[in-house]
Amino acid sequence: MDNLFLFIAVVSIPTAFVFAGIAVVNYIRKNKEKGKKSLKISGISLVVTIVAFIAFGVISDNKEPEKVEVSGPAKEVVDKVEKEPELTVEENATEEKEEDGSADPKSQIENIVSDKLKGKTNTDKERIVSVEKVSGENEPLYFVVTLNSSENLTTDMTKRTMWLDSKDILEPISKIENMGKIILHWQLPLTDTLGNVDDVRVMTINLEKKILDEINWENFDVANFAVISESYFEHPAFKK
Template sequence: MANIALLISLVAFVIFVIYFIRAVIGKMKKVEGASAFFKRSLISFAIFLVSVVVFGMTTEPPAKTTTAEPRKEKVEKVEEDKQKKESAEDVKKKEDKAANTQQKESKANEVKKEETPKKTETEQKEKTVDQIVKAIIYDEVGKKTNMGEKRIIELQVNDNMGTDDTNDKIVIAKLYADDALSNDSMRKKILMNSKDLFETLFKRKEISEVVLMWQFSLVDAYGKESVDTILKVGLDRETADKINWKNFDYNNFELVATQYYTHPALLKE
């Protein structure tokens, strides 16, 4: 409304000025109708005055600034500080509670450790070597054969009484051999797997001797089936240290091995 009143007042003022100037000019030149211009200019001036009054009445005064917002911000800040203080106290309580709980658990664990029977160092070491040997066998030749049989039939890791070092171990492993198209292929596969196992096992300083007993299912002349050793090969530390595994021909195990045996069935063509 205020904008419309302002626009009307401006238009009325312009018309007033135009009619007033024409009236003055007409009066000076004694032109007929000059008085009519004076009347129109007065009407325009009256409209101008009325519009100015209406504009003044409809214009809203500027809003007064109050102190409500600063006061509100101050209250909110006080509340925020209070919440921070309470949060800090809650965090401290939780930390103290967690520390007490951890301390109690630590004491309980210590009591439990004291009550648990301790294993001897020898037992722990034997268990560790046994696990290492088993892992090496699985890594080199797999957990199962190509026919699905479990690879390890029996595994022993014993103290080697034949050496002066009490930490020396002798490994005796009965392993199930992979099947092959021919006896010669099976023999070569066994010797190749033996080479890989010997090379890795003798990297362990505590192993002083290794005997591998490769077994397979055999059928005798009477048709009876049994799992027997078809090839056995063993090396001690002294012999293993002489071998350059990179260039070694596994067919030479028969010449250099401290123990070597081949079942007659594996030699048949």
């Protein structure tokens, strides 16, 4: 229908000009009767043109866009987008946190250890043995982290390596929201009296949040872990 009004408008425009021209010629020839008739037809054509353009505009504005049929894999994508509800700003932020693991304290600890100490020791053992949450649902976070230590030339150097590694990870771990307490267990492979080699706990550092917050990490002497820990443990092998 809109195309019909457009056609009428296009045809009426030249018609109006033609009969206007004929009217002028008739008036010049002093044929007023024909001049009036031609002028009347020209006016009607002009009115028809205006009405047709208005009708075309109204119909075009009210016309619904044609739906394009989509099939196959593309249809599945379109259907999924149409069905998915829009997320609020808060929901988007929560979703992003869940994707990068930042909302999960256990994942944060694992990421810190992997970032600071790398994934494996210098003896090619997996660095992280376990990360266990032992606090209740509404309590401050309490984690027990068991790690494999890298070895060094002497027992004293190996012990200091564990202290230094503890400092590197405890500083960022202490900043995790609602962290209340953390225990670090360090393991090394040791040989018993029968010649059997097994991974044995050789050091434990136990620190509460209030102590962690008081540490000046820039000037901290790592040997003082043995002093400030709530309960500190060293394997007898370090004391030989």
